[in-house]
Amino acid sequence: MQLKEFSFICPVIESAVVLKAIETVTSPDAIAQTLGNTDSVEERKRKLPSQLVVCLIIAMSLWSSDSMGTVLKNLVNGLSRQWTKLGQYWKVPNSLSISAARQRVGCRVMSQLFERVVRPLATEETPGAFLGELRVYYSYR
Structure with a gap:
């Protein structure tokens, strides 16, 4: 699925x-x-693997009004099996465990992942993406 198929027109995603x-x-x-x-990378097998914690941090910014436990539960239930290789009887950890996992991952991971992944999607052929030679950015605040 290409990202161009996602739309922010609907107020509820x-x-x-x-x-x-x-x-x-x-x-x-x-x-x-x-x-x-x-x-x-964690040195031992954990209930909250670092890859899942990174996805949790991303998801927390999208569902900021929900608790970390709720976001984590929805994340584990919604991501494909390629992402979550957790057991059938996995339970959501308490908020202290989630906070400790976030500190273990740290901000350097998120900064470098941002630099690796984020790119403008609009090309010069995208209608409304440029004003003259300047790229137009929208703020949804």
């Missing part, structure tokens, strides 16, 4: 669409490489 967008833009390989480059 369904969870499935957001999860598909995360999977489309940020591949598990890109996250794994970024974690390796920043030495943020």
